[in-house]
Amino acid sequence: MKRVRGLQCRECGREYPADPIHVCEYCFGPLEVAYDYDAIARLVSRASIAAGPRTLWRYRHLLPIEAEQVVDTHAGFTPLIRAENLGRALGLRNLYVKNDTVNPTFSFKDRPVAMAATKAREFGFDTLACASTGNLAGAVAAAAAKACMRACIFIPADLEPSKIVGASIYGPTVVAVEGTYDDVNRLCSEIADQYAWAFANINMRPYYSEGSKTLAFEVAEQLGWRVPDRVVVPVASGSMFTKIWRGFNELAKVGLVDQARVRMTVAQAEGCAPIVEAFRRHTLSVEPVKPHTIAKSLAIGNPADGYYSLRIVKESGGQAEAATDAEVVEGMRLLARTEGIFAETAGGVTVAVLQKLVEAGKVDRDELVVAYITGNGLKTPEAVAGHLERPLTIPPSFKRFEEQIAAVGLKRQTGAPAATSVA
């Protein structure tokens, strides 16, 4: 019994074989993998998943992969952390953080790229490519190295230096395009038409995007096979957001969880918030914007999955909110100082938006909330470098140390409970 039925247009429902295509020839709608959920339900159980590898491949029966041999960078199965300190700071009693900063290339992008690289090899491509704001670049370059494929990475020329280094180390061809991410994406669409390359987020997109479902699968399994009351997700194109929703719903379809009632919450940066702006206007029609934000990994002004993301927010009873650059920096500091997790700017967006929603009374303090932290802070150190205390500089003298420390005192931990004294 085949698990994958083929591809299907999300707009008009037309069906296609599972080929390296991503757009419906008839209506231009995005193609999505269609499964036979009865066949999957017969293959999977909580026990069979528990017996699988401690990577995202433990969910392979719910993924669009036919090949026996996958491109395995050991992505996924990252920690779900009970965030008591951050919860206390925000006023939430039941907060968890999905720490996806600890993936092989330090962002959630290793998940979709595992699918894209495996399918690219299945289809017989020898070159893996992508348009990227940085995280995808590193993930594609690393997976291509592991798969012994060539890689060609297209980035906006003004990308953070640490992200360029974080991709270049794996040996891809890097093309820096003088323009925004949306310019890079448009250019790549035209290149993908002419070159027989596997573009992770273009012709591999139907398979690639499925990898993000594992962010839902893991959270449900790590909570003891239950779906959280609410998730807060940093949103750029909306692809990950829609796939997390799909992931929870698929678990219910194949009987791994009882129900998939989860309030889906969009977090964007105020300087690039086309989805939040549409939500505020009570419309499903997303107007593109020109991004101006320090959260460059979320700087997609023309989000392809914006419309679907808004529908999911509405259907699930969720929210959409945005954070300013200053709030993003504060969010990054707060997460680091309460939970010991250094997230990139997108993580600051998630924390800051959650804080705003709690303060506005839009999140119940007893809800089981999962905040998705999707990329590592060492990718964007320049975002916070100017906002941190300078070291106390002293000569190597015990006396001078005592003088200095007596003068300024040790800093109190942000996340510590008010009643507990800290030595």
Place this chain on the structure above:
Amino acid sequence: MSVTVRIPAPLRSVTGGAAAVQVESGSVANILGQLEARYPDIRARLRDPEGQLRRFVNLYVNGEDVRFLQGLETSLKPGDEVSIIPAVAGGQ
């Protein structure tokens, strides 16, 4: 000199395989009209039954999204280039 319209792969079945088509200069709406006159099958691909451009059809003039210009009223000079591009999900 005329205007070049770049045709994406999913639409080439209605342009006889052509990846680029030359039309006379005019507004974006006028250029779509010329395309639809030449390739009648293209209309249903680009527009919904009410005649509105489909949600996933993006139009660019010289690389800029027409929604940042004057939309369908954006006028083109000879030598300009129009690209029809399906919306692509990106990623961080």
